[in-house]
Amino acid sequence: xxxxxxxxxxxxxxxxxxxxxxxxxxxxxxxxxxxxxxxxxxxxxxxxxxxxxxxxxxxxxxxxxxxxxxxxxxxxxxxxxxxxxxxxxxxxxxxxxxxxxxxxxxxxxxxxxxxxxxxxxxxxxxxxxxxxxxxxxxxxxxxxxxxxxxxxxxxxxxxxxxxxxxxxxxxxxxxxxxxxxxxxxxxxxxxxxxxxxxxxxxxxxxxxxxxxxxxxxxxxxxxxxxxxxxxxxxxxxxxxxxxxxxxxxxxxxxxxxxxxxxxxxxxxxxxxxxxxxxxxxxxxxxxxxxxxxxxxxxxxxxxxxxxxxxxxxxxxxxxxxxxxxxxxxxxxxxxxxxxxxxxxxxxxxxxxxxxxxxxxxxxxxxxxxx
Numbered sequence: 441x442x443x444x445x446x447x448x449x450x451x452x453x454x455x456x457x458x459x460x461x462x463x464x465x466x467x468x469x470x471x472x473x474x475x476x477x478x479x480x481x482x483x484x485x486x487x488x489x490x491x492x493x494x495x496x497x498x499x500x501x502x503x504x505x506x507x508x509x510x511x512x513x514x515x516x517x518x519x520x521x522x523x524x525x526x527x528x529x530x531x532x533x534x535x536x537x538x539x540x541x542x543x544x545x546x547x548x549x550x551x552x553x554x555x556x557x558x559x560x561x562x563x564x565x566x567x568x569x570x571x572x573x574x575x576x577x578x579x580x581x582x583x584x585x586x587x588x589x590x591x592x593x594x595x596x597x598x599x600x601x602x603x604x605x606x607x608x609x610x611x612x613x614x615x616x617x618x619x620x621x622x623x624x625x626x627x628x629x630x631x632x633x634x635x636x637x638x639x640x641x642x643x644x645x646x647x648x649x650x651x652x653x654x655x656x657x658x659x660x661x662x663x664x665x666x667x668x669x670x671x672x673x674x675x676x677x678x679x680x681x682x683x684x685x686x687x688x689x690x691x692x693x694x695x696x697x698x699x700x701x702x703x704x705x706x707x708x709x710x711x712x713x714x715x716x717x718x719x720x721x722x723x724x725x726x727x728x729x730x731x732x733x734x735x736x737x738x739x740x741x742x743x744x745x746x747x748x749x750x751x752x753x754x755x756x757x758x759x760x761x762x763x764x765x766x767x768x769x770x771x772x773x774x775x776x777x778x779x780x781x782x783x784x785x786x787x788x789x790x791x792x793x794x795x796x797x798x799x800x801x802x803x804x805x806x807x808x809x810x
Contacts, residue, residue, distance in 0.1 A: 453506035456513040457493070461485045463516055466537045503791045507754070511551055516543035554754075554794035559590045561599055561787055563606075564801045566773045567808070568780045570742055574690050574722035574809035580608035581803040583728070583747025584786025585630070586619040586650065590800070591788065593629025599787065599802070600633045606804050610641040610686075613676075614747045615648025615697060615728030617667075619790070624661035628670055635674030641686045643676045648728040648748060649699035679726065681708040683717065690722035693741070697728045710739040722809060730783045733768040737779045743807070744781045751785025751798025758797035771798055 464470060464485035474480035496505035516539070523539040580603050587596055603611070611634075618627050637643050652664035668678050677684065679694020686692060693713050701707040710732060714723065723741040730746040751771040752758020762770055769783045782805060785798040 450506065453509050456506075456509045457489060459513050460489045460509065460516070463520075463540055463543075464488050467540060468537060500793060501791075504793050507792055507794060508547070508551060512543060512547045515546045515550070516540065519543040519546070550796065551794055554796040557799040558789045558793055558795040560800065561602070562799050562801045563804060564784070565804045565806070566782060567806045568743065568773070568775075570722055570807060570809040571778075572720060572722045572742065572809050574742075574807060576809075577690065577722075577807040578607065578609045579724075579745075579803075579805040579807070580606055580611045581614065581745050581782065581784055581805060582611070582787050583614040583745075583784045584616045584648070584750060584790070585613075585788045586616055586622070586786075586790050587630045587788075588619055588622040588626050589789050590793075592623075593626035593633065596630045597633035597636070600636060603802055604637060608637075608639050608804070610639055610692070611637050611643040612692070612724075612726055612745060613643070613645040614726050614745050614784075615646055616650045616747060616786070617645065617648070619650050620653050620655060620660060622660055624666075627662055627667060631667075631670035631674050631676070634671070634676050644684075644692050644694060644726065645671055645676050645678050646694040646726045646728060647678075647680065647697045647700070649697055651697075681713065683713065685721070688721075690724060691717055693723060693725045695725060695727040698731065699729075710735040710741070714739045714741065722807070730767050730769045730781065733776060733779075733781060736781075737777050741779055743805075744779065745805075746781070746783045747786050749783060749785070750790060751783075751795065753792055753795055753797060755797040 461482070462485075465481050470481055470484050470488075473484055493505055493509060496508050500508075519539040519542045523542075582603070585596060587593060591599070613634075617630070634643055647664070651667060653660060657663035657666070671678055679692065681694070681696050683691055683693045695713065696705065696707040698707065713725070717723065719740055723743070725736060725741045725744045727744060727746050729748040730744075733744075736744050749767050749770045752760070758770055762768075767783075769781055771783050771785055774781045782803065784803045785795070785801055787800055787802050789795070789800065
């Protein structure tokens with residue numbers, strides 16, 4: 441999925457550069473600086489576009505530079521169309537290239553909002569009910585912190601304090617807690633922060649596709665086993681196709697990530713996970729990637745919590761996962777039969793530093809049963 445997105449960004453970015461050069465070519469001050477020479481207009485336009493891209497690349501990295509270029513192209517096409525319509529309606533041309541100026545302003549404003557939505561953590565609350573005798577239960581759900589992207593280990597500790605103020609009965613982390621580029625010290629600091637949670641039933645964690653790392657342990661200074669050791673040292677319970685019964689009224693079922701099966705480590709089916717459990721008790725499944733919804737519903741689980749999608753990150757990409765069937769759901773709360781499914785957009789970012797189709801968040805889920 442991400443490979444397709446990144447491939448499309450690269451191709452679109454290259455085409456976007458050509459388009460932007462042709463648009464800068466139309467600015468009055470470019471025409472004046474070129475003294476009427478066509479080759480000079482092309483050269484000035486090319487240098488200006490490449491200079492803007494170089495600044496963005498240096499400040500935010502290649503992927504974010506491409507994202508900025510594509511948004512500028514999209515807004516420029518829109519503004520060109522709108523001002524073309526106004527020109528046709530008025531029957532005369534504009535004295536300045538206002539479409540270009542509007543496109544630049546709109547892009548800066550739009551992506552500035554997207555940057556804030558990615559780098560500021562919001563609270564999202566859901567309420568679900570059940571016919572089972574689970575009583576009341578408050579869950580704080582975290583996913584996709586990718587520690588080291590929008591905040592380091594110490595920064596995560598500040599958000600832990602904010603989440604503690606929710607007075608959760610239980611805290612769950614559904615994967616991608618760390619990233620391939622997370623520094624060991626940030627991992628240690630973030631795990632230590634989890635140890636400060638004060639809850640009734642504890643903190644539970646399942647692996648995502650990035651937590652074990654796609655490179656060797658030498659690359660970031662720790663591996664999956666080191667992460668488990670730090671989590672457990674701070675009182676976090678790691679579940680890998682394992683189940684715990686809490687207070688004799690609800691289960692927490694932690695699944696191995698789908699990537700584990702792809703790496704040859706295997707993964708239990710939904711039916712296998714609930715085998716032998718008391719169906720009258722409330723069942724909460726932690727599964728990093730949102731999928732296998734039909735199987736989970738048939739297994740009779742009550743609540744499934746996931747992350748991974750980052751809420752689709754950017755418009756209109758946030759709809760692609762469901763359109764293509766890569767993910768069963770991209771974001772939000774959905775009830776299918778008697779099973780509630782929640783997918784969070786994550787508390788942080790990853791390679792792209794903007795969220796225009798969602799926001800960074802932690803989720804508070806209030807369950808009310810008999």
